[in-house]
Amino acid sequence: MDFPNTIHQRFSVEFDYPVHFARGVFDPACDLLAKVFSRRDAQRIHRVVVCLDEGLAAAQPELAAQIKAWFHAHNDIVELASGPILLPGGPAAKTSHDVLRDLMWTLGNVHLDRQSFVLAIGGGSMLDAAGMAVSLVHRGLRLVRMPSTTLAQNDAGVGVKNGVDEHGQKNFLGTFAPPFAVVNDLDLLNTLPDDHWRGGISEAFKVALICDKPFFEFLTAHADALAARDSAAMETLVRWCAAIHLNHIATSGDPFEFGTARPLDFGHWSAHRLEIASDHAIPHGLAVGIGIALDCCYARRKGLLTEAQLDSILDAMTRCGLPIFAPELAATTPSGELDILVGLEQFREHLGGELTITLPDSIGQRTDLHHLNPDWIVESVADLAARSNA
Numbered sequence: 319m320d321f322p323n324t325i326h327q328r329f330s331v332e333f334d335y336p337v338h339f340a341r342g343v344f345d346p347a348c349d350l351l352a353k354v355f356s357r358r359d360a361q362r363i364h365r366v367v368v369c370l371d372e373g374l375a376a377a378q379p380e381l382a383a384q385i386k387a388w389f390h391a392h393n394d395i396v397e398l399a400s401g402p403i404l405l406p407g408g409p410a411a412k413t414s415h416d417v418l419r420d421l422m423w424t425l426g427n428v429h430l431d432r433q434s435f436v437l438a439i440g441g442g443s444m445l446d447a448a449g450m451a452v453s454l455v456h457r458g459l460r461l462v463r464m465p466s467t468t469l470a471q472n473d474a475g476v477g478v479k480n481g482v483d484e485h486g487q488k489n490f491l492g493t494f495a496p497p498f499a500v501v502n503d504l505d506l507l508n509t510l511p512d513d514h515w516r517g518g519i520s521e522a523f524k525v526a527l528i529c530d531k532p533f534f535e536f537l538t539a540h541a542d543a544l545a546a547r548d549s550a551a552m553e554t555l556v557r558w559c560a561a562i563h564l565n566h567i568a569t570s571g572d573p574f575e576f577g578t579a580r581p582l583d584f585g586h587w588s589a590h591r592l593e594i595a596s597d598h599a600i601p602h603g604l605a606v607g608i609g610i611a612l613d614c615c616y617a618r619r620k621g622l623l624t625e626a627q628l629d630s631i632l633d634a635m636t637r638c639g640l641p642i643f644a645p646e647l648a649a650t651t652p653s654g655e656l657d658i659l660v661g662l663e664q665f666r667e668h669l670g671g672e673l674t675i676t677l678p679d680s681i682g683q684r685t686d687l688h689h690l691n692p693d694w695i696v697e698s699v700a701d702l703a704a705r706s707n708a
Contacts, residue, residue, distance in 0.1 A: 333496045337476050337564060339557055343464070343503040344384040346391035354462060354499045355396055355435060363394070364435055367428060368401030369421065369448050371440025374466045375404055377509035385439075399428045402439075409598035411443040412482045412489075421451040425459070432456045435498065439464040439506075441514070442474035442602065446489070449480035453495035460498040466506040468518025468552060469603045472559035476500050478573055483594075494574045502560070504553055515552075516639045517603020519544055522555050523610055523635060524584050525562040531682025533558055538630065541637035580669060581684060584676040585610035588647070591661030596646045607640035608647060608702075612658075615698035616690065617677045627681055632705060643706035648699050656696060 336357075340350055355364045368385055375382060382402045389398040403424060411417055425436070436459055438448040445463050452461045465475030481492025507515070519537070526533035536554070537544070543551040566582055567573045589609035592600050600608070611632060618628045632642055649657045666673040672688050679685040 333478075335497050335499050337500040337502065337560060339502045339504065339553075341503060341505045343501060343505075344381070344388045346388055348388075349392070351388070351437075351462075351501065352392045352395045354501060357499070359433075362433075363397050364433075365397045365399040365428075365430060366401075366435040366437055367399050367425060367430060368403065369405050369436060369438045369440070369444075370402035371407040371444040371466060372404045373407040374440055374506065374509075375402070378506075381439075399430065399434070400424060401437075405440065405444050405448060407441045407444040408601070409443065409483075411447040413598075415482070417447045418451045418454075418482065421448060422455055425451070425455045430455070430459055432459060435460045435462055437462045437464060439466060440470075441465070441467040442470040445470055445475050446479075446481050446492075449495060449497070450482055450491070450493055453480055453493040458495055461495070463497045463500045464506070465500070465502060467510060467514050468507060468516075468556060469514070469521055470518075471502045471504075471507070472518050472556045473521040473563055475502070476560045476563055477567060502556065504549070504556070507549075507552065512547075512639070513601055513604060515547055516545075516607075517601060518552075518559070519555065519638045520585075520603050520607035520610060520635075520640055522559045523631075523638075523640075524606065525559055525566075525582065527610070527614070527631065527678045527681060528581060528584050528676060528684035529566075529682060530558075530562060533562070534631075534634075534681050537638070538634040541634050545637060545639040580674070581676045581686075583665075584678075584684070585613050587661050587665035587675060588612050588658045591658045591664065592644065592646050595649060595657055596644070600644055600646065604641055605644075607635060608642060608644055611635060611642035611702055612647065612695070612698055613675070613677055615701050616694055617679075619691075619694045619698065620677065620687075622677055622679045622685065623681075631681070641706070643702040648703060656692070656699065658699075659692060659695065662690065 342348055343350055385402050389396055436452045438445050449461055452459045463475045465471040478494050478496040480495055481489030484490040522537055526537055540551045585606050586609055589605035592605040593602060614628055614631050617623045635642060651657050675687045676684050677687060
């Protein structure tokens with residue numbers, strides 16, 4: 319029998335997962351999670367390991383007991399195989415391989431199989447690390463994410479990526495592994511520190527500025543309410559922003575980022591560098607806000623934004639409580655070059671191919687550039703420094 323010299327293999331795999339918005343998910347009378355775990359098989363008892371962000375556990379000390387009580391009330395559907403297991407949140411979750419190794423060891427010790435679940439409850443960094451571990455065990459267990467920060471509920475927790483930092487770069491190691499489901503319990507936001515409350519607002523500006531002008535108008539109109547921690551305004555922000563992210567993942571044609579363009583990383587090339595350069599003293603959400611401000615200043619110099627549009631953007635961000643400048647933005651290397659320019663090459667390397675930077679082209683539209691003028695970046699940094707001191 320003759321065989322061809324080349325066999326061209328092609329197949330597609332369909333992914334689907336629900337993203338729920340609710341309150342009081344661990345009230346024993348609430349059956350949302352039970353429906354989540356049983357949505358593909360209602361005939362078996364599902365084994366679950368629960369991972370809980372240490373920061374969330376400290377802020378809500380009653381939560382661990384509530385989780386156990388909920389599982390006890392629904393033991394005809396779910397079995398708490400282990401947990402809640404406390405995992406570090408923030409930079410500690412993503413900068414040490416100990417978190418990955420210890421969690422994988424635990425999942426092996428309780429003999430989870432590929433039909434079992436890990437319920438990860440926490441901020442974006444903890445979800446990134448836990449999601450990566452879960453995606454590696456048996457080549458992927460079923461992950462249910464329960465984000466506990468504004469940024470995780472409207473951005474990081476609803477997407478398809480996991481990752482940890484390595485080699486001096488954000489998310490140098492990572493996997494694409496869509497979750498089984500996402501459950502956004504809006505009550506988890508009540509105890510957030512102010513920095514983490516504001517962090518998710520920056521991601522809302524990101525998507526509003528490049529693809530949804532009405533959303534930007536909402537953010538502008540509700541800036542003072544968002545800064546004052548108005549829960550109704552934040553719920554609308556979270557739902558709206560998450561919907562935009564989910565639509566992009568579903569319709570972009572590149573959910574696993576095989577191409578060189580990544581529109582939803584507008585403002586991130588410098589933000590990632592700011593996080594690393596500040597040794598994570600600038601948290602991700604606030605770094606993204608600064609990165610957005612920088613790219614908007616650059617867009618003004620490029621003629622993509624008017625001066626009035628730039629002023630309205632920076633004013634709205636400032637009224638929301640987002641910083642538009644940090645001293646690290648102006649830091650230089652020993653050769654006198656802006657340190658953040660290192661982030662441009664790291665950003666290009668992460669995706670490969672030609673450098674592609676997304677900028678707003680008016681408010682609510684976007685364009686991609688393949689080269690940034692270093693002198694304009696320097697001028698944009700100086701502009702932000704002057705505005706922040708005004």
